[in-house]
Amino acid sequence: MPHVIVKLWPGKSEEQKKRLAAAITKDVMDILRYGEESVSVAMEEVGPKDWLEKVYKPDIQNKRDSLYQRPGYDESDL
Structure with missing residues (x-):
């Protein structure tokens, strides 16, 4: 908790997706005060x-x- 799902068009590199997931995780930790062990981020290409x-x-x-x-x-x- 929390779990963030990012839906995006195909074509972004694995590096871009990893960087986005790391940035989202950092912001969730900073703003909502959760530990990294509590945050999950998924990418769904549509x-x-x-x-x-x-x-x-x-x-x-x-x-x-x-x-x-x-x-x-x-x-x-x-």
């Missing part, structure tokens, strides 16, 4: 063709009340 149905609609459009950072577009832009 292709552009699947993004609308697998990410945007279920995780963004249908959960707007739980978003703390919203994308700079809405479904009419897709």
